[in-house]
Amino acid sequence: MNRGNRILLSCVYWAFVLYVFVPLILMILMGFKDSKFIGFPIKSWTLDWYTGIFADAEILSTLGYSAAIAVLATLISVAVGTWIAVLLEGRKFWGRTAIFGMTVLPALVPGIISAIAFRIYARYLGIEPGMGAIVWAHAVHNVPFVVLVVMARLSTLPKSQLEAARDLGADPIIAFLRITLPYLVPAILGASIFCLLLSFDDFVRSFFLGGYEPTLPVLIFAKLKSGMSPEINAIATVALVLTAAIGIWAERFTRRMNKDTKA
Amino acid sequence: MSNEAASRATQDVDAHTRVGRTFWGRLSNWSPYRALMGLVTASPRRQFLILAIFPLLWVLTQHLGPMLQMVRVSLTDAYPVAPGVEQHFTLDNYARFFGDQIFWQPFFRTLIFAGGFTFCTLILTYPVAYFLARHVSRKNQMLFLLLLLIPFWVGEIVRTYAIMILLGNTGALNLVLQSLGLIDRPIPFMYTSFSMGVGIVYLTALYMLLPLYSALEKLPRSYNEAAADLGAGAWTRFRRVTLPLTIEGISSGCTLVFLISTGFYATPVLLGGPSTTTFAETIAGFFHVAGDEWPTGAAFATIMFFAALVLTAVFQKLMNALRKGDTK
């Protein structure tokens, strides 16, 4: 491989890292500003915003609430999305295009429209606003992303494997669980990260389908009404550090798992 | 994946199902399970129906339902219906769009912006994905990818305000440029198409990066080596080998980014200027202002939706043609 190319590419990569991280660093920095507003110049620093957050039970419970919603919605999306992907990938049948079209639909509807449509539909179905309704809306909204990612991976599964397993008498369910599913694990992990992100960051659906307990973005929007304060930045930083920690732990964990299975 | 792996997998299944000592073996020998399987797999047709019934019900009730509600609302003259008011069927809401030019400008602007930003995102992220997939050892790929994902855990709004304090007149960028003596007066970056672009690419990069990465990652490195052995230069190798083989990733990334960016609301509103109004903003206006504007908002959303869909279909056709042309 050409050395110059390689160096050039790595420069592009690190420039990109810089681009995505600079706003992040500014955000973290502002969480320590001793003022009610973010921005330069910073005249004095404080830790009060952080002590305030950890003293405020509401903010902490909001974090937990958002995380619980994201995890539940992701589990549902992954299960449903994988099922749909298995049905659609590599099979030709009447109405396949129509089902595929309907599958990706929720990802394409603008946020506010989808939120109101969900709200009307929830009422029609008799779903009470609250955690259940938010989980439901997030799950439905995220299914298309799972389907797309899983289908892409599924299309590269060597057919010979499944055929061989069937020849040896494995029924479809066992063949799926023993061959297809393990092969899909990277795609499912990737899709899960995606779903968690989408759900954790969703404001408009959470707002319309929520009850009296706010999710994190809903709380942030409400606080924004009285100004973008360092407090909001501090909350976002705490959320970021927690999720990054979980992410790194998960990465380590899967790596160790891989090693163990290899050994 | 190779034949070797396949045969290992089959050996696995082979061993477990026959010996019957493992969980899987016991399960497949357990008579209620066998009876169930017998029912399920009685014929390929029944097997397919059982596989298909749940996804079909799900997409019909969960995916199509809310959309149909929206289309229904777009065809009425009043929603939500006040007591004592009768609701009528009407096409006026659609006529309103086609009858008034002031709506066309944000509409076409949105489509053009979405296309432009999609292209920018592609140009920016392709080398990043390429570097990740081809030059980072497999062991570290996940880590490098996760590194890029970290900033996306910060909500859209907080991130957008962070961009404001990056690009503002007293923002970080102007401060740096001034202290380096490159400029005397701050450059007004904010509230222009530039600041909007910076914000939007931030939002879309992820959706482009992942499909590109998975397409590039699948590409066997040996292809490139073979081409190099034949004396092809780096650029030729890229154009003749890598690009055509990743066109599927490019196509799905662009489709995703294009469709999603037509729906962006908060970021363009916060970072854009007086002349960058998007159609999503127009639509949201109908839902914020007054109750009886819901049908108009719903109609406009339907129009936007179908326009984006048609453009995507054209784009996909184009990409397919390109791919076929290349393999010839």
Place this chain on the structure above:
Amino acid sequence: MSKLIFNRRRFLGTAAMTGAALASPAYLRRAHAQGGEVNIWTYNDFVPEAFKKQFEAETGIKVNVRLVDDQGKQFNLLAAEQPNPSVDIMTVAGHRFLQFIESDLLAPMDTDRLSNWDKINPTFSESDWSTINGNKWGVPILSGMEVLSYNTDLVTAEEAQTWDTLFSEKYKGQTAYIIQDMLSIVMLMKGYDGNFIEYADDHEKAAEIMAEIQQFMIEKKPLVRKYYDSGAEIQQMFVNQDIALGHSWNGPAAALINDGFPLAMSIPQEGSYGFVYTLNVANNAPNADNAYTFLDAMLSSPEIGAAMTKASGFISTYKDSAQYLTDLEKKSTSFPEEQLANLQFFRAEQNELKYGLMDPAVEAIKAA
């Protein structure tokens, strides 16, 4: 932050002292027997936390607050919940009443059930906008107004005496405004009635005027930096020095002043509009009795009004609440008499005519 906690503590202490007055009336004891809950949709910092805790402790009524961030969303949400809303009390601005009333979303306010109704400054409780269809519809709590805010390092107080400065070449690219609100103000600048009451019987004239205003705004478009929507946006523009002056609501500007930013507000000589946030009882509210108990308790002490002002920057509607404010807070929430004389309230009567003309104008200006 530390300041905020200190204020809160002080408020808690004094609230406990005045608590005797709050707890004694019979309505509270009756409510205590009822228990139950009350559901409120309101903005962040509008219901003081200390008051909420005290109210819950004394009445046994659980207060569920759902934070909202604008009027339109409350309307959409409530409309989607009809006819059986989950909410008892909402927060609507007075000039937006009509939209809610016409969709049958609000219940008329029975002021006889509020023994503390007369603790509200009559400027707000008996104003022209507050009575619609012969009924009162809400309890006024905070007052906002459309003001000219300016960075005192860059703009002089004299320049801020007229809205014209906002459209001058001198500050090209350094101004911002909320386009909808600005349309009404420009009408005042040109000597028209931004409430459209005068044109109730002459829709043609109204349309002519709006066309003129639209033309003016399009001509001045090259001068403006940003059409913005929320208070947080203009605060950020001032902090980043992206703008030198702009039209804003007094609340967000007051918050910047209280934080020590070199900012001032004026009500220019051409006049301006004010509006009032009110708490309203929803039609078919599930806990209407508790809602009234809550509203009455909220009005009981001017100190509660002062706490709301401190948190939001908007002006309290309570009589005598200013005595609980610091000097800086007083400064950021008061205006000279001669400026206040230029102020009038937004009215809702002709909203249909007004928004029917304004909404397309807004689209046209943005598209131009």
